Amino acid sequence: MQALDTLDKAGYRRGGARRAVVELLGRQNCCLSAQEIFDGLRKARRPVGIASVYRALDALVDLRLVKRVDAGDGIARFEPMSADGEHHHHLVCRDCGKVEAFSDPRLERAIDRVAGGLGYSVDEHEVVLTGACADCA
Ligand SMILES: [Zn+2]
Ligand SMILES: [Zn+2]
Ligand SMILES: [Zn+2]
Structure with a gap:
């Protein structure tokens, strides 16, 4: 490692x-x-x-x-x-506190597009989706 x-x-x-x-x-x-x-x-x-x-x-x-x-x-x-640039975001269940990973290339492209128009050199972003997981919903 x-x-x-x-x-x-x-x-x-x-x-x-x-x-x-x-x-x-x-x-x-x-x-x-x-x-x-x-x-x-x-x-x-x-x-x-x-x-x-x-x-x-x-x-x-x-x-x-x-x-x-x-x-x-x-x-x-x-x-x-991650050394290889693997990248993911998180889903958080408000009821049981579980945190799960998700990734979506469409989300990454959308963020890149938005970031490109902001005049910042953006090198990191965080996305957290909060709600109830499948077990708690
Ligand atoms: Zn839950
Ligand atoms: Zn994670
Ligand atoms: Zn991302």
């Missing part, structure tokens, strides 16, 4: 909290909250204190290895930055 090479170069020791967090996130297709990361590491028998999880996430966001996802519900979630 490219993120692990970057950590090596940045001088982070193997077995540290940052590495454990990167490895866990690297196995996800989408985002996890800090609490879910904490629980996931415990389950994987690599327990890391919650404060260390938060510190690791801050450092990884600074290194641009991890992206903070704001789903609009006040819970910070995190997902790996």
Whole structure:
């Protein structure tokens, strides 16, 4: 994984909290909250204190290895930055709090078109759709 090479170069020791967090996130297709990361590491028998999880996430966001996802519900979630430019957006269920990924090339083209007319050099965008999931609707 490219993120692990970057950590090596940045001088982070193997077995540290940052590495454990990167490895866990690297196995996800989408985002996890800090609490879910904490629980996931415990389950994987690599327990890391919650404060260390938060510190690791801050450092990884600074290194641009991890992206903070704001789903609009006040819970910070995190997902790996994709090295290959894979790009998706999020659906959030207001009832059960589930977050799912979606992507749509038509949406990307529409955003590019709009961005092109705004006079900004736009390099990032966020789209979050909120409502009730299929189970909760
Ligand atoms: Zn995601
Ligand atoms: Zn739901
Ligand atoms: Zn997009």
